[in-house]
Amino acid sequence: MAFYLDHAATTKPCEQAIEAITACLREHYGNPSSLHRVGLDAQLAMDGARAVVAGAIGAQPESILFTSGATESSNLALRGAASAYGRHRPHIVTSAVEHASVRETITALEAQGFSITRILPDENGVFHAADFLDAVTDKTCLISMMLVENETGRILPVAETFRAVKRRYPHVITHCDIVQGFLKLPVKASALHADLMSMSAHKIHGPKGVGALYTAKGIRLIPVTTGGKQERGLRPGTESVPLICGFGAAVQYMQPTIDARFAQTQDLRRKLLAALSSMDGITLNSEPEGSPYIVNFSVHGIRSEIMLHYLEQREIYVSSGSACSKGARSGVLSAYRIPEKQADCAIRCSFSEETTPEAIEALLCGIREGQAQLIHQNMH
Amino acid sequence: MKEVILVKFGEMALKGQNRYSFEDILLKQIKYRLRPLGRFIYTSAQSTIYIEPEEEGTDLDEAVSRLRKVFGIATICRACVCEKDFADMQKKAVAYLKETFEDAQSFKVEAKRADKAFPMKSPEICRELGGTISEAFPHLHVDVHEPDVTVVAEVRDTNAYIHADKLKGAGGLPLGSSGKALLLLSGGIDSPVAGYMMAKRGIQVSAIHFVSPPYTSDRARLKVEQLCQKMTDYCGDVNFYCVPFTKIQEELRRRCPEEYFTILMRRLMMLIAQEIAAKEEALALITGESVGQVASQTLHAMVCTDAVCHVPVFRPLIGMDKTEIIEIARRIDTFDISIQPYEDCCTVFTPRHPKIRPQLAAIEAAQAAGDFEEMIREAVEGTECKRFRVVF
Numbered sequence: 001m002a003f004y005l006d007h008a009a010t011t012k013p014c015e016q017a018i019e020a021i022t023a024c025l026r027e028h029y030g031n032p033s034s035l036h037r038v039g040l041d042a043q044l045a046m047d048g049a050r051a052v053v054a055g056a057i058g059a060q061p062e063s064i065l066f067t068s069g070a071t072e073s074s075n076l077a078l079r080g081a082a083s084a085y086g087r088h089r090p091h092i093v094t095s096a097v098e099h100a101s102v103r104e105t106i107t108a109l110e111a112q113g114f115s116i117t118r119i120l121p122d123e124n125g126v127f128h129a130a131d132f133l134d135a136v137t138d139k140t141c142l143i144s145m146m147l148v149e150n151e152t153g154r155i156l157p158v159a160e161t162f163r164a165v166k167r168r169y170p171h172v173i174t175h176c177d178i179v180q181g182f183l184k185l186p187v188k189a190s191a192l193h194a195d196l197m198s199m200s201a202h203k204i205h206g207p208k209g210v211g212a213l214y215t216a217k218g219i220r221l222i223p224v225t226t227g228g229k230q231e232r233g234l235r236p237g238t239e240s241v242p243l244i245c246g247f248g249a250a251v252q253y254m255q256p257t258i259d260a261r262f263a264q265t266q267d268l269r270r271k272l273l274a275a276l277s278s279m280d281g282i283t284l285n286s287e288p289e290g291s292p293y294i295v296n297f298s299v300h301g302i303r304s305e306i307m308l309h310y311l312e313q314r315e316i317y318v319s320s321g322s323a324c325s326k327g328a329r330s331g332v333l334s335a336y337r338i339p340e341k342q343a344d345c346a347i348r349c350s351f352s353e354e355t356t357p358e359a360i361e362a363l364l365c366g367i368r369e370g371q372a373q374l375i376h377q378n379m380h
Numbered sequence: 381m382k383e384v385i386l387v388k389f390g391e392m393a394l395k396g397q398n399r400y401s402f403e404d405i406l407l408k409q410i411k412y413r414l415r416p417l418g419r420f421i422y423t424s425a426q427s428t429i430y431i432e433p434e435e436e437g438t439d440l441d442e443a444v445s446r447l448r449k450v451f452g453i454a455t456i457c458r459a460c461v462c463e464k465d466f467a468d469m470q471k472k473a474v475a476y477l478k479e480t481f482e483d484a485q486s487f488k489v490e491a492k493r494a495d496k497a498f499p500m501k502s503p504e505i506c507r508e509l510g511g512t513i514s515e516a517f518p519h520l521h522v523d524v525h526e527p528d529v530t531v532v533a534e535v536r537d538t539n540a541y542i543h544a545d546k547l548k549g550a551g552g553l554p555l556g557s558s559g560k561a562l563l564l565l566s567g568g569i570d571s572p573v574a575g576y577m578m579a580k581r582g583i584q585v586s587a588i589h590f591v592s593p594p595y596t597s598d599r600a601r602l603k604v605e606q607l608c609q610k611m612t613d614y615c616g617d618v619n620f621y622c623v624p625f626t627k628i629q630e631e632l633r634r635r636c637p638e639e640y641f642t643i644l645m646r647r648l649m650m651l652i653a654q655e656i657a658a659k660e661e662a663l664a665l666i667t668g669e670s671v672g673q674v675a676s677q678t679l680h681a682m683v684c685t686d687a688v689c690h691v692p693v694f695r696p697l698i699g700m701d702k703t704e705i706i707e708i709a710r711r712i713d714t715f716d717i718s719i720q721p722y723e724d725c726c727t728v729f730t731p732r733h734p735k736i737r738p739q740l741a742a743i744e745a746a747q748a749a750g751d752f753e754e755m756i757r758e759a760v761e762g763t764e765c766k767r768f769r770v771v772f
Binding site: 060168191217 | 439441442445479483597598599602713716
């Protein structure tokens with residue numbers, strides 16, 4: 001039996017999403033911008049999905065823009081806000097553990113002349129709202145923080161930080177990459193004090209190739225691409241109606257069970273953490289109070305990739321870090337001051353409601369046997 | 381720390397013996413809006429409603445943002461509940477308002493001692509509480525004229541309350557306290573604002589819209605339905621009537637002089653609206669007209685339009701400039717919907733040179749050229765009704 005434990009990389013689309021996509025391809029083939037009924041039909045299908053996605057974060061439908069995924073959402077959010085608000089305030093604050101889509105975009109803005117402050121966690125790997133707040137100045141236009149860090153599952157103090165920043169510097173635009181928290185933790189735009197939030201469909205049993213950007217009322221963005229007036233002119237190009245409908249269906253499928261899934265995965269994660277900490281030669285890279293969906297640990301002396309392929313032989317699929325970095329060493333773990341050798345041995349397991357106690361058992365068993373069978377490398 | 385929301389009445393508090401009927405309606409409106417957020421205990425005393433969540437963790441931010449859209453409320457504030465004991469008030473003022481104080485430079489304290497049995501008098505409460513705050517937050521200075529934060533300590537019958545600055549409510553009178561009226565909703569910027577303004581005076585608003593397919597599209601109707609949905613934020617549930625108007629417009633175009641087209645159309649709309657209003661038990665009509673904005677909104681034109689009306693026609697925007705109207709439309713979030721570029725029935729067949737100062741006799745003669753009675757009956761019969769509810 002196969003055990004897929006890489007849900008932070010992507011998830012299997014749910015039946016509802018697949019059905020919505022095929023139904024839409026067959027029936028709502030119109031261009032939502034066409035004036036006739038066929039076009040209107042496609043627009044209504046899309047509006048339905050928009051309302052569902054908006055509802056899931058307690059927002060109004062008009063605050064949701066559909067994009068091709070979280071990477072595009074974050075690009076539009078950061079580049080769009082930086083060009084709209086950054087002329088007289090050329091400073092951006094962010095965390096040192098952002099996903100590549102935010103990190104690299106901010107690096108690109110740095111090359112354009114923005115000055116960047118990247119906040120590190122303390123020596124225990126914990127982020128403090130005060131550190132972010134202290135970095136913000138009158139010259140700051142933008143702060144970007146992720147909600148759930150995707151490699152170890154740490155939860156950043158986004159609400160606390162943004163609230164404090166907005167109180168003291170109301171002009172600062174707040175952006176949050178909520179990809180790993182969306183429909184996993186209860187997320188509300190207003191409670192997070194976020195002006196912009198990036199979301200992705202394929203992490204919540206939706207299709208790949210579609211995501212959304214939440215924009216609070218009154219936030220002005222300069223579009224990154226030019227073209228037609230779709231999505232308020234901010235994201236030109238004919239909308240991918242089928243994928244958007246699939247996104248809506250996935251949200252509808254996932255939304256009612258946020259609390260139940262949270263409790264269920266938390267239970268599994270606790271058991272896994274307890275078992276791992278009782279084993280020799282294992283160091284946890286995650287924190288007990290992180291997101292219940294992600295566990296990261298290092299198996300001493302066995303490089304991530306070797307363990308990954310060993311587990312793969314047993315049909316257990318895990319990740320060696322963020323799938324997006326394709327095996328490159330993670331800068332995120334070093335931000336937590338995790339030693340290089342330990343980071344090289346890091347394994348990330350990530351769960352969904354489909355993850356069973358048997359999968360956890362199989363994983364533990366696989367690691368134990370791997371430790372016994374595989375040739376250890378010198379850790380020092 | 382136990383938190384409550386204090387809601388203070390606006391001008392309702394000035395009412396005489398019927399004040400309680402207004403209060404009851406307001407309370408009903410508040411309960412309707414807050415019900416989806418959880419259970420609350422409501423207590424009403426001294427022109428204030430105390431709203432206390434029964435469970436911890438109730439989303440009070442959301443509750444406040446909903447309350448800000450309820451008419452009849454002058455101010456809203458979140459307050460911390462204290463024992464009627466000065467030591468407890470001191471302790472809680474410092475803890476509850478910690479963040480507010482940290483971000484401020486100056487403050488003052490106001491005291492309201494509704495319970496005259498409380499041993500300390502108001503100036504004494506201000507002085508002592510001010511001293512406590514100054515000691516706890518040495519960076520603050522007292523400024524009684526333009527403070528960053530005004531701390532209010534209220535000593536009431538059963539408890540004392542500490543709160544900082546209050547938020548402005550929506551004002552006006554509670555919805556439904558002034559009867560019902562029917563709004564002519566075109567899809568433009570003005571009519572939703574007109575509806576909002578009458579709702580603010582306690583009028584329950586229903587809406588009527590005229591469609592002329594194929595001259596107007598499904599999208600135009602959809603846009604108006606979106607407007608109705610948006611209006612429910614402030615206006616509560618809205619009954620929406622959609623009248624088929626194609627035949628009448630075609631007949632008008634065929635038989636009547638072009639320069640009178642718009643005024644005749646408006647007269648016929650009024651006739652239909654009055655019939656619907658009677659069915660809906662609405663006592664008046666509401667339009668978004670403003671003097672001189674377009675040819676059909678000159679004083680002369682309005683006289684000609686009103687000649688067919690036997691119920692009052694309210695025009696709350698009559699003296700407002702477009703910029704003032706747009707400002708409100710933006711505030712109530714209808715602007716972005718209104719500017720979607722679809723033809724509505726008012727822009728179909730617009731005359732090239734409309735009469736700006738029409739004479740009633742000439743208009744009546746022009747209207748007699750067509751046979752509209754039967755068509756009006758048909759239009760009223762073909763009217764579809766839909767109810768839009770407040771979304772939570």
